[in-house]
Amino acid sequence: MPTNSSSLLPAGMYTPIPTFFKGPLGKELDLDSQTKHAKFLYQSGINGLVVAGSLGESPHMTRKERASLVKALREAVPDPEFKIIAGAPPSSIEDAIEETKAAKEAGADFSILLVQGYFGSLISQEGIVEYFTAVADGAALPFLIYNYPGTCNNVEISAESYEQLASHPNIAGCKLTHFNLALYTLLGKVSRRKDVNFTLLTGLGQVLIPAMSVGIHGAIDGMSGIFPKVMVKLHNLCKEGKFEEALELQCQVTKADDMIGALNMNGVKHALNSLYGFGGDYLTGRPPMSKPVGAAYSPFETSMNELSVIEKAL
Numbered sequence: 001m002p003t004n005s006s007s008l009l010p011a012g013m014y015t016p017i018p019t020f021f022k023g024p025l026g027k028e029l030d031l032d033s034q035t036k037h038a039k040f041l042y043q044s045g046i047n048g049l050v051v052a053g054s055l056g057e058s059p060h061m062t063r064k065e066r067a068s069l070v071k072a073l074r075e076a077v078p079d080p081e082f083k084i085i086a087g088a089p090p091s092s093i094e095d096a097i098e099e100t101k102a103a104k105e106a107g108a109d110f111s112i113l114l115v116q117g118y119f120g121s122l123i124s125q126e127g128i129v130e131y132f133t134a135v136a137d138g139a140a141l142p143f144l145i146y147n148y149p150g151t152c153n154n155v156e157i158s159a160e161s162y163e164q165l166a167s168h169p170n171i172a173g174c175k176l177t178h179f180n181l182a183l184y185t186l187l188g189k190v191s192r193r194k195d196v197n198f199t200l201l202t203g204l205g206q207v208l209i210p211a212m213s214v215g216i217h218g219a220i221d222g223m224s225g226i227f228p229k230v231m232v233k234l235h236n237l238c239k240e241g242k243f244e245e246a247l248e249l250q251c252q253v254t255k256a257d258d259m260i261g262a263l264n265m266n267g268v269k270h271a272l273n274s275l276y277g278f279g280g281d282y283l284t285g286r287p288p289m290s291k292p293v294g295a296a297y298s299p300f301e302t303s304m305n306e307l308s309v310i311e312k313a314l
Helices: 031-043 062-077 094-105 125-138 159-166 181-191 205-213 228-239 243-256 257-276 294-313
Strands: 012-016 048-051 083-087 110-114 143-147 171-176 199-202 218-220
Touching: 012 083, 012 228, 031 062, 031 143, 048 062, 062 083, 062 094, 083 094, 083 228, 083 243, 094 125, 125 143, 125 159, 143 218, 159 171, 159 181, 171 181, 181 205, 199 205, 205 218, 205 228, 205 243, 228 243, 243 257, 243 294, 257 294
Parallel strands: 012 048, 012 218, 048 083, 083 110, 110 143, 143 171, 171 199, 199 218
Antiparallel strands: none
16 A cells, blocks of 8 residues: 555554543543553554544543543654544534544544444445545545444445545545455455555454455454454464464454453453453443443453463563
């Protein structure tokens, strides 16, 4: 890929961080825990953060809170090579543009915007292209398209739509949080075009080897927030073509990643607190995501502890 554009997101491993809260019902942001976690990830070799994404409960925060998170983390880790990608909830074209403006003012390098899914099966590919093109025309930051059918009413984007959108200079790439490896393969070809800067990232570290084997450049994966050195190691092994060595590590990551699939941000916060002490007394999401994981974490402890041993050895 070309490397001379400010709109290019480098290949690598990025962490969608959970948002830490404190006080009754999580009414306040816990910026102290947030910055400690961010510095931990930076020192562990992660390429950047997704702040206030889906794992970070973007819809449960105000725009002002999302911007304050970005600002605090940019100040905590001022290294320009450590990219901050600002999340946003699904919104209208104008609101999406305003989100990018607020994120830029706060210090973000990129934004990430979810595919619209409110009307589900009524949404056309033409409409998706029109939506993201209109946002890109007015956006203050280059952004990634975020396709997560599980939160977007099962709306997906076709390879043809991605190919059209990849040509826009303000669309930096996409995050693919689904298991459609056929689409991954087709997009790998799109990203190799000389006229585009389009970074492909899976949202599923549990399939990093097959994803990178067909041209995906890395991942935005929740497990990297807990075991950053493990995920950086796995990415490097794949990048170097050492797939046999990577396979054993991939299997362990895939087993452990079931925890995030089952418990989402509350499981991640529980793990971060139990393994590293991150977070205070409020270790869940904001209502309605406010139920503690409790005993539901137990089935995953063995696989999580196994990865913890590897993490400490790296």
